[in-house]
Amino acid sequence: MKREGSPLKGVGTIAIKEAADHMTSARMHLIMLLVLLTAAGSVWAAIGQIRVTTAEDPFLFLKLLTTARDPLPSFASFLGFLLPLVAIALGFDGINGEFGKRTMSRILAQPIYRDAVLFGKFLGGMLVLAIALLTLWLLMVGLGILMLGLPPSGADVGRGLAYLAVTLVYTGVWLALALAFSTVIKTPATSALAALSVWLVFSIFWSMITPFAASVISPLDPTNPMTLLSQYETQQALARISPSVLYGEISQMLLDPASRSVGPVFMSQLQGALVGAPLPTLQSILIIWPQISGLFAAMVLLFTGAYVVFQRQEVRA
Amino acid sequence: MSEPVIEAHGLVKRYGKSTVVDGVDLTLTEGEVLGLLGPNGAGKTTTILMLLGLTEPSAGEVRVLGRNPLREPLKVKSDVGYLPDAVGFYDTLTGRENLMFTARLGGFNPAEARTRIAAALDRVHLSAAADRRVGTYSRGMRQRLGLAELLMRETRVAILDEPTSGLDPQSTDELLGLIREFSADGMTVILSSHLLDVVQSICTRVALFNRGRVGFVGTVEALAQQVTDGAFHIDVAADGADVGALIGGLEDVNQVKPDGTGWHITAARDIRAELAKRIVEAGGALKNLDAHRVSLSEAYNLFFKEVSHEA
Incomplete structure (x- = not known):
């Protein structure tokens, strides 16, 4: 059935209102304060560490984001762990909250398509996340320049920006997940818990589950050494279902120019390689391109799922 | 006789095996006030949602101002205002900001929207409270804000679902007065309610719903005639x-x-x-x-x- 009018009418209005709501909400302020404190803490620790050890490292700036000093983890792993929380806080009551406030039927009675509501909510969330991430990134870079007294090189900035873009996509996955739960589940508290459970499973328990599952799927045969490899590959394939693992691999590759591979490497493949020599930025991106596509696909899939459910949902809930 | 504003033929809505609306026919002409009456669960709200195109009928056809709400929803929705049962607004925004948001969704330019909003708020006597957060509004004020939204959008049809439920008698009177003014201005109004005296005082015709069917459509006098043999x-x-x-x-x-x-x-x-x-x-x-x-x-x-x- 062909319908007149653009499904995008009103998207901008809804996105901007959504973003303004997030920017002024106490929920967002609290969680960004948490992120900011942990980020500042980890970068501060990293700066201390860099000063002590590797004053001659060629990629000093990226080290800011990846160096960990006990007991603090690195900035990159902190983000991988905390950003889903930010995204969930933004999205968990996106749709069911509107029903709860009884505003949904009134909004849908305005001359816009339903498509605009969900898409506007997603875009509004992404806008807020993009602003927050950019601010965070600039703050950390600024802190680095001040404390280390070194300007970042062009390659540093390039890799940093690529990392920023991927981080946004990674956060988008969790925003889409939270919105999907808020569409399927009627009560905000339940949808928040559901999204948080998925976050816990993927960021903490997944690394415990995968070795076990892999040993069941492809068991070791003591007489055949290749089974060792196939078990490892199974485990890695399973681990990559988790967006946190994908994001971890991407940030490792982007922020450490010396790394060459995210999978097992054979001795024969290392022949002729200059170990420790940095890769060009584009080559690094090329290696983790499948991971980036995977994250993007996950975001699109989750959003589409939410979209399909939302389009078929009855207005009177 | 002008062409009908709303026409519905054989509307049916099924949810799984249960039939909520079972063959409803309605016709409304311009300036009419039609009251939908019936017990809870008789299919009034579902019928309203089908008229608006917010719910797809399982069978039957709707024309609103000569248009099909499923095929041309944007045009239909810009001509039809809907005030849902217990209307909700964004509590953290002021009344004026809430209306500004819907004005933007409706595609009005900001300057025009501002004057229209001011006029609409004035007409429903909310000017004094316009810059207070809606969270502080009473129920009657929210309903009036809902009417102000319809006024601001200058819709030709207003569909009001239980507009007076939960209001005190004074707010009810105030609201009914406003609805009467709308209809005097030529707006076509559909109103659903359990409160019979409300319906009797402002509706030109009533439609009695029972188990998804319309048992009777006509004036209150004709209804009396039918059930009591005059x-x-x-x-x-x-x-x-x-x-x-x-x-x-x-x-x-x-x-x-x-x-x-x-x-x-x-x-x-x-x-x-x-x-x-x-x-x-x-x-x-x-x-x-x-x-x-x-x-x-x-x-x-x-x-x-x-x-x-x-x-």
Whole structure:
């Protein structure tokens, strides 16, 4: 059935209102304060560490984001762990909250398509996340320049920006997940818990589950050494279902120019390689391109799922 | 007669196996106020949502201002305003900001929207509270803000679902006054309610819903006619005369029964003149002689009694 009018009418209005709501909400302020404190803490620790050890490292700036000093983890792993929380806080009551406030039927009675509501909510969330991430990134870079007294090189900035873009996509996955739960589940508290459970499973328990599952799927045969490899590959394939693992691999590759591979490497493949020599930025991106596509696909899939459910949902809930 | 504003033919809505709306036909002309009456779960709200295109009918067809709400939803929705049951606004925004948001969704330019919003708020007497957060509004104020939204958008049709539920009598009166003004301005109004006196006081026609069907559409008088066969109800009180005996010879009297202070007579025509004459001639002192057709609530009760006997 062909319908007149653009499904995008009103998207901008809804996105901007959504973003303004997030920017002024106490929920967002609290969680960004948490992120900011942990980020500042980890970068501060990293700066201390860099000063002590590797004053001659060629990629000093990226080290800011990846160096960990006990007991603090690195900035990159902190983000991988905390950003889903930010995204969930933004999205968990996106749709069911509107029903709860009884505003949904009134909004849908305005001359816009339903498509605009969900898409506007997603875009509004992404806008807020993009602003927050950019601010965070600039703050950390600024802190680095001040404390280390070194300007970042062009390659540093390039890799940093690529990392920023991927981080946004990674956060988008969790925003889409939270919105999907808020569409399927009627009560905000339940949808928040559901999204948080998925976050816990993927960021903490997944690394415990995968070795076990892999040993069941492809068991070791003591007489055949290749089974060792196939078990490892199974485990890695399973681990990559988790967006946190994908994001971890991407940030490792982007922020450490010396790394060459995210999978097992054979001795024969290392022949002729200059170990420790940095890769060009584009080559690094090329290696983790499948991971980036995977994250993007996950975001699109989750959003589409939410979209399909939302389009078929009855207005009177 | 102008072309119908809303036309619905054979609307059916099924959820799984249960049929919520089962073959509803409605026609509305411009400036009419139609009251949808019926018990909870009779299918009123579902019918409204189908008229708006917010729910897809399982069968049947709707035309709103000559357009199909499923094919041209944006045009239909810009001409039709909907005030849902217990309307919700964003509590953290002010009344004015809430209206500004819907004005932007409707695609008005900001300057025009601002003047329209100010005028609409003024008309529903919310100017003083316009810059307060909606969270502080009373229920009546929210409903009025909902009406202001329709005014601001200048819709040609207003569909109001239970607009007066949960309001105190004064707010109800205020709201009804506003709705009356809208209809005087040529707006076509559909209103659903359980409150019969509300419906009777402002609706030109009523539609009685029962189990997903429209049992009756027409004026309140026609409804009374149908359920009571057009009978007159006459209350008589007289001292010193036995009305029960006096009435014996009169034609077209269906029923006479004493009701405490006097008598209640049901007759097929207005027999007051003859009755008064007889009482006076018999030397009685006539204290009360009151004829009325059934009120909407009596008719409503009679209607649903009949329907449930049939079932």
